[in-house]
Amino acid sequence: MKSATRHTMLLMGLVGLWASAFAAGHDPAKGGKFASMDSxxxxxxxxxxxxxxxxxxxxxxxxxxxxxxSAAEMDAARHDKAGAKPAMSSADKIKKLDTDGDGRLSASEHAAGSDKMFKAGDSNGDGQLTSAEMQAVHDREMAQK
Structure with a gap:
């Protein structure tokens, strides 16, 4: 039952995200991470x-x-359409955020890392990220090992 509930919640979340992106005139597949977040x-x-x-x-x-x-799950989820080699391996990304050192990323570790990146990227302190701010902080964080 727990698995069915998670699948239902996941499906509802995905439908909601795609519906809001469609309503806003964005195609996350074409607009990338920023467009998919700008609901x-x-x-x-x-x-x-x-x-x-x-x-x-x-x-x-x-x-x-x-x-x-895990790093294997992160690798499988990557969609690098340009075919370029990522600046940082999945294992190295996990190491940056893995506070308990178990080699895997929990939801809370991921959320904390995401919050840190948001705050670091909000260069003008307005509580919003522009596409340029998001790209700059992503590039900066991915360059650091």
């Missing part, structure tokens, strides 16, 4: 939108739905 289509990602996007990202990566993301 109201205002060209900025609020803290609440960022939290929702991070939760969705974690759920998408957690393929076995055990509440943990």
């Amino acid at each position: 109201d289509g205002d060209g900025q990602v609020s803290a609440a939108e960022h939290v929702a996007g991070a939760k969705k990202m974690f759920t998408d990566m957690d393929s076995d739905m055990d509440g943990q993301v």
Whole structure:
């Protein structure tokens, strides 16, 4: 029953995300991570939108739905359409956020890392991320090992 409930919640979340993206005129498959997080289509990602996007990202990566993301799950979830080698391996990304040192990423570790990146990226302190701010903080964090 627990698995059925998780699947139902996941499906409802995905339907809601796609519906809001469609209503806002965004196609996350074409617009990337920023467009999929900008659910109201205002060209900025609020803290609440960022939290929702991070939760969705974690759920998408957690393929076995055990509440943990391994490097293998993260690798499988990556969609690098350009075919370029990622700046940082999945294992290194996990090491940056893995506070308990178990080699896997929990939802709370992922949320804390996402919150840290949001705050670091909000360069003007307005509580919103522009596409440029999000890209800059992502590039900066992924360059650090």
